[in-house]
Amino acid sequence: SRRKRARARHKPCELRELEVSVSELGLGYESDETVLFRYCSGTCEAAVRSYDLSLKSMRSRRKIRKEKIRARPCCRPLAYDDDVSFLDAYNRYYTVNELSAKECGCV
């Protein structure tokens, strides 16, 4: 089962989903409505480019020092889902955009 867990941790970047209540989103809305929250998860090892390797090399040679850089691709949404609307606990409607991922990729 440890191997299973390890494999799960190293799944490639993909879309996953959770059913959560609007209150749990942490956006300050109070509502018991359930929404589908889709997010991006997984590793991007296969997507390392020459850019990342070279950037890493520059950093280790101290040619880049004080800047904040990221020398490996990151699993992030490429596109966001349509708007989500809900009724809150005070009977007001709200619409939230770009709440949920629609497509993921290593960028």
Place this chain on the structure above:
Amino acid sequence: TSLPRSPLLSPGPDETLRALAAPPSPPGWRAPLDCVRANEQCAAEPGCSSRYRTLRQCLAGRDRNTLLANRECQLALEVLQESALHGCRCKRGMKKELQCLQIYWSIHLGLAEGEEFYEASPYEPATSRLSDIFRLASIFSGMEPATTSKSNHCLDAAKACNLNDNCKRLRSAYISTCSRELSPSEPCSRRKCHKALRQFFDRVPGEFTFRLLFCSCKDPACAERRRQTIVPSCSYQDKEKPNCLDLRGACRADHLCRSRLADFHTNCQATFQSLTSCPGDNFQACLGSYVGLIGFDITPNYVDASTTSITISPWCSCKGSGNMEEECEKFLRDFTENPCLRNAIQAFGNGTDVIPAPKNPNPAATVLPKAEKSPALPDDVNDSNTAYDTSVISTCTSLQEQGLKPNKSKEQSLCYSEAQLTTDVMPDQKSFTDPKGGSGRQRQSWLLLLVAVLVPALGL
């Protein structure tokens, strides 16, 4: 006690089955041609197409009386009554629905005897009851009886919609449109809101939309959520309440609205001739035509967040009706005090689409299980056909008021009150396998019976 059996109240299994399998259909009956196709057929015949052109010219711009006074117009109308155009129908949400309805009314406005209170629906009769049963059954079979007693059904309905991409997208579309403030004086664009609502109810399957609109409630928060479904602040309420007859007039000026209203009157008109007060005991047809009114001038809604009594009304009153007061009240009562509509909403909320079973099953129909107890009227009201609907309702009400548990075998098909949800009647009704369950078992046996009779009927 032996009471006279009215064929209308307790049909034999054969009649009931025929009514279930298809709308009443005489031998050789075929589904009506849609008016767009009928128009194409007419256009192919020189005689028909020229008469139809004439009729359209007669109707354009001129009022009915001038039309009927004109010999040529009258002749055109007479000839067209023989064509496929007469008797053609339309389908809700069909391609070219508006075109189809325009063709329908161009014939029927000429035929009508002046302004009628109820107009015939231009829509095809709601399809086979068989599919209704399956659809309703499928919706509620997914529900756990144990959890439904505590949860908020309207919240569950919103969840089901949010988890379906199509429903979520179109719901968000109308909610954001209807709650977008244009300026401090203009809370929203009512026109755009209505359009978005029509799209939602036309394109999202009834298993989602009906659940949102007709969920049953035990607490005010739930009922308020149900009332809020159509974003009433924009789509329903207005600064002033117009007169209902004026509202009806505005609706009749629009082919689409006129058709939806006629469909509502056809399918939800309370009748004393059926157990449920609905024409043909068809709840789904009534709910469907109610939903069809949303997004028009005549948009109906719950008037408050009451959990005990359901009152539906369009946003209008009968003030200022003058000598038309009576007609106005009659029009309004079809929404506010309509036992068919109320029973349909409550039955859907409770998950009990009840088919009235024959009181004394025909012994020839051996497939009917012996243990079956068919829901029957309380004996004391059975002999009075006319006062029948109101007596059933008052029977139910008085039972609740006295805090008595209604006799399951007798009452469950008749009392669809929400208060009963909390009694022990519900788990039985929801369960399809519980051997004690009245309606679940009854439904199963009906399906068996249907299959047994329909297979030979299809000539297999």
